[in-house]
Amino acid sequence: MPKCDDFAFVDAMLGIVRERGVQLVVPTIDPELAPLAAAAERFEASGARVHVSPPCVIDVVRDKLKTAQVMAAAGVPVPRTVPLEAAHAYPYPIVWPMFLKPSGGSASRNAKVASSSADLPDAPEEPMILQQLLIGPEYTVNIFIDQAGVLRSAVAHRRLRIRAGEVEKGQTERDPMLRRLAEDVARALPLARGVLCFQVIVDNRIGPCVFDINARFGGGYPLVHYAGAEYTRWLLEEVAGLPSTVHDDWRAGALMLRYDAAILCG
Known part of the structure; x- marks a missing residue:
């Protein structure tokens, strides 16, 4: 495959979609979002949905300055x-x-x-x-927005330990304040669709601030799934036209620990 910043990337992906009869394409890293969002109609014409928000949403969330400006204009608390x-x-x-x-x-x-x-x-x-600079507990809030633009689920987990931007130890928590923030972020990005996540630090002096948004599955999604919010299943149900089992009845207190393992041979 060409790299995602190569002009040949989208055509190569479309070739796989047509050859294999793919019906759902799920980008998992930020650089893939813009080219796939721009080509979403081409994929749709080939029978595949790309799990990505429209280019106008990607343009905001891929620029942290624009993110702060758009969120602040919508009344979402953000750091200066x-x-x-x-x-x-x-x-x-x-x-x-x-x-x-x-x-x-x-x-x-x-x-x-x-x-x-x-x-x-x-x-x-x-x-x-x-x-x-924000100082306080940090959370990821994972959200699922259906094809009609309705926020259907918001799962928050506290980032107890972080390495290279990814959660290494996390635990789900229910907090009405975090749910309200999810609703505010969804209103600020009315065309967002599917799975997104955003980061929040509850600063010791000024309270909660949203400082980053990812229009894709976050690295902590396995914890969300384990807690009972099976976003992958819900996406497949949408694509296959099956009855939706989407809900917001996930478990608080679910804990995820990650570790490195060495595999030696020879």
Whole structure:
């Protein structure tokens, strides 16, 4: 397969869809979202649904500055977010420390705490943003939005331990505040469809803030499924035209631990 940023990627995927009779395509990494969203109608013409929101949604969630602006405009609490260039525009008021990260990044790539302007790159290789540093418990909220645009399920898990942006230890929790945030995010992105997830830190000083949205299955989805919210089943039911078993009656207190294993041979 060509890489997902190759112009041949979509045509190669369409070739597999036609050859194998594929009816559902599920992207699982951020760089696949934009090309597949742009080609969704081509896949539909070949008999396959791409599990992806429209390009206008992907355009927002793949840009962390736009995400903060769109969420704030919709009344969703977000950390103060500015482009890196603002920090160099004296006398722009920056309250240090701040969190520095790529505007289109994922998996915690090139993200770090900046204690002062001396920690900022002069000529970054990609657009960067500065966000208010949040300190407090962190959650992922996984949501399922049906084809009619209705939020049907919202499963929150606390990120007890994180490595390279992925949850290594997590536990599901029910909290009305997190459910309300899910409803607010869904209203802010009215054309979003399928499975999405967003990150929340409940800051010790200012309360909950949404700071990242992924328009795809998150890395912690196995915990969501184990807790009883079988998003994969519900997608298949939609595609196959089966009666929907979607619900929001998942188990709180479900725990997931991840570990590395070495396989040695020879």
